Structures are given as structure tokens and as C-alpha cells.
Amino acid sequence: MSMMWTVKVVSLGVVGLSLSVELLGWLLRRLRTGRTLNEVLFFPSEVACVEHIFTPSLHHSCLCPLPHGVETSFSRFLRRILSATSSLDLCVFAFSNMDLSRAVLALHSRGVTIRVLTDKDYAAITGSQIGVLRKAGICARCDVGSVYMHHKFALVDGRLLITGSLNWTLTAVQSNMENVIVTDEPDLVQPFIKEFHRLWMHNDPARYLHSSDQKPAHSTTRTLD
Amino acid sequence: MSMMWTVKVVSLGVVGLSLSVELLGWLLRRLRTGRTLNEVLFFPSEVACVEHIFTPSLHHSCLCPLPHGVETSFSRFLRRILSATSSLDLCVFAFSNMDLSRAVLALHSRGVTIRVLTDKDYAAITGSQIGVLRKAGICARCDVGSVYMHHKFALVDGRLLITGSLNWTLTAVQSNMENVIVTDEPDLVQPFIKEFHRLWMHNDPARYLHSSDQKPAHSTTRTLD
Numbered sequence: 001m002s003m004m005w006t007v008k009v010v011s012l013g014v015v016g017l018s019l020s021v022e023l024l025g026w027l028l029r030r031l032r033t034g035r036t037l038n039e040v041l042f043f044p045s046e047v048a049c050v051e052h053i054f055t056p057s058l059h060h061s062c063l064c065p066l067p068h069g070v071e072t073s074f075s076r077f078l079r080r081i082l083s084a085t086s087s088l089d090l091c092v093f094a095f096s097n098m099d100l101s102r103a104v105l106a107l108h109s110r111g112v113t114i115r116v117l118t119d120k121d122y123a124a125i126t127g128s129q130i131g132v133l134r135k136a137g138i139c140a141r142c143d144v145g146s147v148y149m150h151h152k153f154a155l156v157d158g159r160l161l162i163t164g165s166l167n168w169t170l171t172a173v174q175s176n177m178e179n180v181i182v183t184d185e186p187d188l189v190q191p192f193i194k195e196f197h198r199l200w201m202h203n204d205p206a207r208y209l210h211s212s213d214q215k216p217a218h219s220t221t222r223t224l225d
Numbered sequence: 226m227s228m229m230w231t232v233k234v235v236s237l238g239v240v241g242l243s244l245s246v247e248l249l250g251w252l253l254r255r256l257r258t259g260r261t262l263n264e265v266l267f268f269p270s271e272v273a274c275v276e277h278i279f280t281p282s283l284h285h286s287c288l289c290p291l292p293h294g295v296e297t298s299f300s301r302f303l304r305r306i307l308s309a310t311s312s313l314d315l316c317v318f319a320f321s322n323m324d325l326s327r328a329v330l331a332l333h334s335r336g337v338t339i340r341v342l343t344d345k346d347y348a349a350i351t352g353s354q355i356g357v358l359r360k361a362g363i364c365a366r367c368d369v370g371s372v373y374m375h376h377k378f379a380l381v382d383g384r385l386l387i388t389g390s391l392n393w394t395l396t397a398v399q400s401n402m403e404n405v406i407v408t409d410e411p412d413l414v415q416p417f418i419k420e421f422h423r424l425w426m427h428n429d430p431a432r433y434l435h436s437s438d439q440k441p442a443h444s445t446t447r448t449l450d
Binding site for chain 2: 038
């Protein structure tokens with residue numbers, strides 16, 4: 001009787017253990033899938049109205065001639081940028097896209113802390129939105145230490161990395177073959193956070209104001225906030 | 226006695242199960258860490274000799290004036306490209322870097338299948354390596370359907386994605402602020418494989434040769450193999 005009981009209990013234990021291992025594996029896979037976001041967007045994007053992304057109440061009343069209710073690479077990109085609730089760090093070579101400028105201004109007006117690092121030459125060309133952002137009180141710095149500050153990445157709330165070949169221009173969005181990766185994989189996000197911090201500190205105008213012998217010859221950096 | 230046995234066996238089962246769960250979690254974490262490669266490289270890279278990467282036997286005998294034995298972003302990038310054993314698919318806007326051209330030629334001579342997709346305008350400029358690759362018998366196609374074919378990604382053996390802001394030029398490597406992500410995360414790699422296939426098919430010169438009414442006005446595509 002005692003032996004029979006032992007056999008029964010051990011058998012039950014083995015079955016229970018097998019089921020637990022299966023269940024645990026399934027749960028870990030589910031958690032892993034749910035935890036890490038990895039999305040790839042390709043461009044050129046279809047041209048469609050994005051007004052409803054800025055003002056959801058207008059979804060059914062926008063009268064512009066563009067297609068409505070179409071989910072595109074650009075609308076997904078825009079939603080990711082607009083998902084920021086605490087901070088948005090931008091490191092972008094060319095920034096002239098009006099919709100993206102509007103998105104950054106909208107985040108700024110909601111109290112999201114914005115930092116923009118850009119290329120000194122591109123910041124000065126006609127159509128660049130850097131001046132518009134600065135006029136609104138957003139802190140923008142120009143890289144002065146390289147031939148081109150060629151990055152095109154954004155960090156949303158210090159946890160989401162948006163990076164790729166896409167400059168923030170209308171041509172890039174609507175006409176070029178481009179790619180953008182959206183990920184919250186820490187192994188990818190953390191190095192970009194560290195690099196942004198390094199570049200932001202390195203291009204602090206105060207460094208040059210207090211150390212004139214280190215000031216680069218073509219420095220055009222300034223901040224308005 | 227029977228009750229005591231049951232209690233002992235059940236207790237042992239619970240302890241065993243707890244340990245199994247712990248062990249399984251640890252193993253899964255180990256497997257996960259070992260399985261997924263996520264690396265970020267930032268540029269500009271230090272300038273150092275890369276001769277030993279091409280010819281390891283010369284490690285101690287290269288007499289060039291550059292620093293030797295230094296691991297840089299570029300040397301890591303080069304090693305990743307040279308790790309290809311079966312295929313290398315390149316989708317690069319600007320390709321004029323001589324070391325990277327040499328790497329692609331070396332892979333070609335080892336029997337690695339190379340496909341290069343590039344921008345039609347940049348392919349024609351002085352210094353572009355596209356002509357050099359074609360002369361060696363490598364298949365290179367030019368994108369004809371967009372303003373710029375602005376991608377800068379490589380797929381190694383259909384499993385490793387190398388992508389970022391970095392064009393394959395000397396300025397990008399040595400002078401610009403740039404980033405490159407190296408990953409084998411399937412969620413990121415698979416969309417790029419699919420997009421490469423789509424672009425490769427879309428820019429097949431045979432499509433235009435057999436359908437003259439669809440031939441783009443500025444088509445300069447051709448293949449030499």
C-alpha cells in the first residue's frame with residue numbers, strides 16, 4: 001500500500017513537473033514576445049492624411065484631398081514619436097519635415113522634454129525646422145566636431161529607439177527607399193542613450209564659451225532655452 | 226507511516242520542482258543571451274591598420290605607418306562583413322570605401338554569392354566601387370524607381386543584419402558621426418530579407434528589356450554576371 005502510494009505520488013509529481021516545464025516555457029515565450037518590441041518600417045511611405053493623428057476628434061471631418069484612414073509607414077513613425085510622455089532626444093542630420101516638426105512642437109507644448117542634436121550645415125539651410133523649434137523654446141545643439149553629424153535616431157522616453165537611414169525630410173518620407181527600426185531591446189537602446197549623452201555634452205556651447213582656445217572655427221551652436 | 230512517506234515524497238517533489246524551475250529559467254536566460262546578437266558600432270572610427278583582418282599571417286609584419294593591433298568600430302564592421310560564408314546582400318546608397326570593396330572582392334573570390342543594390346546616381350560618380358565590383362563579375366543592380374536608394378544595410382548569410390546611417394565611404398567611416406547596428410534578431414532581419422528580395426526583383430533589368438513601355442526614363446541598370 002505504502003509502495004503503491006509512493007509510486008502514485010512520484011508519477012503524479014513527474015506528470016506535474018512535465019506540465020509545469022511546458023507551461024513555464026510557454027509563459028516565458030509569451031512574456032518574451034510581449035516584452036520586446038522590434039518593428040521595421042520601409043519607405044517611401046504612401047501619402048495619406050495624418051491630421052487624425054494630431055487631432056483624433058477630426059478623424060471623420062478632415063476635408064483635405066489626401067486619402068483618409070490609411071495606415072502607412074509614416075503614420076506609424078509619427079505615432080511612435082508622438083507616444084513620448086516624458087522625453088524625446090533627437091539626433092538627426094536633416095530636419096525639414098513639417099509634420100515631424102509639428103509633432104515635436106506638440107510634444108513640447110505637452111511638457112515633454114525635447115533635446116535636438118543636428119548637423120551645423122544642414123541646420124542653416126532654407127527649410128530646416130531647427131530655427132522653428134528654437135523659436136518655440138526647444139533646446140537644439142549643432143554638432144561641431146565632425147564632417148557630418150549623420151545620425152538619424154530618436155530616443156522616446158529613454159526606452160524606445162527609432163533609428164535607420166531616414167532623414168526627417170519630405171523627400172526621405174515620400175520619395176526615397178529608406179528604412180527605420182523601432183526597438184526597445186536594451187542591448188540596442190542603451191548604447192544610443194550613452195552616445196546621445198556623450199554628443200550632447202560634447203556639443204554644449206558652454207564648453208566653448210568658457211574655453212575659447214577650444215572653440216571650433218566654424219561653431220554655430222547656440223541654445224534658446 | 227504511509228502519511229509520512231506521502232509528506233516526504235510531496236515535499237521532495239516541491240523542492241525538486243522549485244529547483245527545476247530555477248534551473249530552467251537560468252538555462253533559458255543563458256540560451257537567450259547566447260542566441261541573440263545585438264551590437265552597436267559608432268563612428269567616426271579610429272584610423273588603424275586593418276591588413277591583419279585580410280591576411281592574418283601578416284599581423285606582426287605590416288610596416289604601414291598606421292597604428293597596429295587596435296580594435297576599432299571599423300575593424301569590427303569589417304570582420305562582420307568578412308564573416309559571410311555563403312551570401313552577402315548589400316543595399317547601399319554610396320559605396321566608395323576601398324577597404325570594404327576589397328572585402329567584398331575577397332568574399333567573391335571565396336565563392337560567397339554577392340548581390341549589390343545601389344543608387345543609380347551615386348554608382349556613376351568618380352570613386353564609386355560599383356564598376357570595380359562589376360568588372361570582377363559581381364552582380365550589381367541600380368535602383369531606378371526612387372529619388373534616392375538611401376538604404377545602407379547588408380545581410381550576411383541571410384541571418385545577420387548590418388544596418389544604420391553609415392554609407393560605405395571613407396568620409397563616413399573616418400570623419401562623420403554615424404551608427405551601425407549588427408543583429409541576428411529574426412524580427413529585425415526577416416523584414417530586411419523580404420525588402421531586399423522585393424527591391425532586387427523590382428530592379429531586375431530583364432523586366433525592362435522585355436517590357437519597354439515600363440522602362441524608366443533614367444534607367445542605367447545592368448548586370449555583368
